[in-house]
Amino acid sequence: MVLAWWGDPQNPLEPVNTNEVNGGAVLNMIFTGLVSYDPKTSKASNAMADSITSTDQQNWTVKLKPGWKFSDGTTVTASSYVDAWNYGALVTNKQVNASFFQYVQGYNDVAPATGAPTAQTMSGLKVVDDNTFTVALSQKFSTWPQTLGYSAYYPVPKSFFTDHAAYLNKPIGNGPYEIQTWTKSQKMQLRPFTGYSGPNKPKNGGIDLKVYTDTNAAYADLQSGNLDLDNGIPNSALKTIQTDLNGRYINEPAGIIQTISFPLYQPQWSTPGAAMVRQGISMAIDRATITKVVFTNTRTPATDWTSPVLGESGGYKSGLCGSVCNYDPAKAKQLIQQGGGIPGGQLTISYNADGPHKEWVDAVCNSINNATGDTKSCVGRPVGTFADFRNQITTKQMTGAFRTGWQMDYPLIQDFLQPVYTTGASSNDSHYTSAQFDSLVSQANANPDQAAAVGQFQTAEKLLINDLPAIPLWYQNGTAGWSSRITNVALDPFSVPVYSEITVK
Template sequence: MEGGTFLRLGADPPTLDPHLTTDVNSAIYAVEIFGGLMTIDKNIAIVGDLAEGWDVSSDGATTTFRIRPNAKFHNGRSVTAGDIKWSLERAADPATEAFNASVFLGDIVGVRERLSGAATEISGIRVINDRTLTITIDAPKPYFLSKLTYPVSFVLDRENVESGRKWIFEPNGTGPFRLGEYIPGEVLLLTRFEDYHLGPAKLDAVEFLISGGNSMLMYENDELHITGIPLTLLAGVSDPSNPLSKEIVLAPPQFDVDYFGFNTTQPPFDDVKVRQAFNYAVDRKTLASTLLQDLMVPAQGILPPGFPGYNPDLKGYDYDPVKALQLLRESKYGTGELPRITLTLPGSFGAAINPSIEAMLAMWEENLGVEISILQTEWAIFLQDLHQNRFQMFGGLGWIADYPDPENFLDVLFHSESSNNQSDYSNPQLDVLLERARVEMDETARFELYHQAEKIIVEDAPWVPLWHSNGGSVLIKPNVQDYFLFPLVIPKYRYVYFTE
């Protein structure tokens, strides 16, 4: 049936401006309120959003997009090619300070000139008429359309944006839902956009309860339609004698990786042997099977199992405390005391540390004799400092795929010129491989380049890759249908409906 409000817990987003979005919390809302030329559908395929079709030139560099005639902003105004051009130029305007613009739009001819302030327009974007525009990239690249699904490429209404700083609380988007209400710390309400060009959502609204609470208790009191199951309660909820066991839905593995990162330009992590030592000193397998109850799979590298380009033969860091200590002693810091190490984590000052992080800190102390200080900062501030490479060591982080392509992990996170290279890591040999992979159109050859690149990254150890999610269990009310549990962040609430 149509109608009804879907209730779930949520979190305050660091931003609701899609061009400034860099995190999952912000993206969850951005993909529902806004949209761009392309999107990812429920089959994890790259499909047209505002674009009803496109043609690629014979040289593979220029794509001509045709805008859907029924594509509208939430105020009813038709979306034009000019809106898309203005939006991309706004994202690349240095005054916008869109952190991810260079990464996700940098293939477009003229974007780097716009980002540097040398140009006021993007030369590679041409408006042909209200419903047609062309985008030219610097070379044919197989993942280009995928990048246009990222929020930094979403279309905005110029009049709305230029109306004042509070525009983001009344955004005029093109997505399946409007922003109905947002009270920070309390609630964020999305309401159905009736004229959505891909067909209106079946739900009236989605309400994210940001004020928090005991999610299991709220679920049992019918205050939520979905909740995760805490590890401590999983066995009891799964017991067939528990009525809730019939409402368990198994979630697929996420396309993600959790990790610790090192600033490779700061002591002691400017020495690769120190970084390798920290990797060997962590018993991922035991932590995954005990503390995490096999809900995570120990990471051998960066790409998650099942992801395009995943290399099942990649050899990572098995637990070897003897080798770890040997490497530390062989490093340039091995003859004296290590510099003081501070691990920065997202979270409120004094908040409880995740037990798995505490366990790893204990392993580093026991196996390497290293005592690490903890510093916690609020999430929004943490992201700002992370983007400025201000941390010596950082953790409590994960990366989830934005689109199904290995470029989104290996190039976006580890190329020396990427703004998302949080470790300040640089290897010219790696850069060459990644740049070759960008323009390799044969998938087999391309994935082989990524296999070589990932091997170098693992050996250089700018991260301690920890694990990938192994799926899990959630509770979903029996009257909820088509709530798809996707392995990455894509628009999903337009599919959901209630049976009663």
């Protein structure tokens, strides 16, 4: 068995109710979706889908490969997908990723902006037979098939509905692993699912995920041989990790951006001058020094809201953010003053204390304090655990700034913008809203010309420069260290270990 680092997921492991990395890592081990992403290139290809076709890029037919099973022995059918998607979209089920179904016809009936739903299922989903279903979208969406490897689109077994409590206690999927035991806040044991029909069958006897609330404790366990895989490396270890682990260390670009978001639902952050204050705060952050000193060059200063992993053809645009992302302490101080000053006189930056964040938050605050000339203008605000921290964000309890990050769900610029910044989107933590931004994203989705669509997405992205619901900080590399017991360790472009490929010596 491989003993690996883990953090408690925020929510129960329902596919449409998971939008953070700890829960996502498990879902991707116990489920296989219609498509999957190559662990080296992130390119999408059919997995459980035999074909996903359309003559007009709006009405799609999905055919499944027959014979796939869930780990409870039941068969995966077209209804496993349609029922899962309808459940996920229905507003009364309160699933955080419900908005991923917003382009399916009938979504507004099951998830109205106000009031009770007028339907229980989306009219755009139809089961044709056990291995075929159709999806009618409300508009053309040329890259829709490429999005379907994300966990929100996973199927669920019938027991998800007939005994939901049992499912939540021990989730059942159709992927390469199945959950054997799960003691919440302590450990999860995953073992190879012998009935798995996909190609990436595990090359190990299983993965044991151990929950750590202190990244330094996890790293100490790794060094002493009490942990095999650590992909929550503390910043304090980055300077010595190569020698500490005799080279058993990965540091490579990943589809991740780290940001600082603001609660625009709070009156003090929605005034006409507040956007100018946010711009000033951004210009007060010395990204180059922080990424070098704190992160030992495992981060790169961000100049847009996407990731270099996309490449220019995929939507990454170096320098798109312009001067707002450049360190200019004099201009920063001027803008903060012109905007009416930091609300309340002090900026707090909240973060989860069980992750490696204190050092960089302190460094960011020191940079802001130096620019303003006030040693108390910014302070860090630790929150005990990741789950508690995320719950404070999703229940709109934040009054100051807070750390946010985005790990791509699929390799499209659309994924860096739509789920994070469109009105009411699943990961719109700042609750930013712009009708113009929403419209441009919808137009880009409908554009069959991918190059032209990328340009439309970037036009939308430029609106974020002035509104600045979130400050781009840096692009994050994927990092991991491992023990001498295991080999074949790799990270995918999402920075998640390719668990199925790990072998025990």
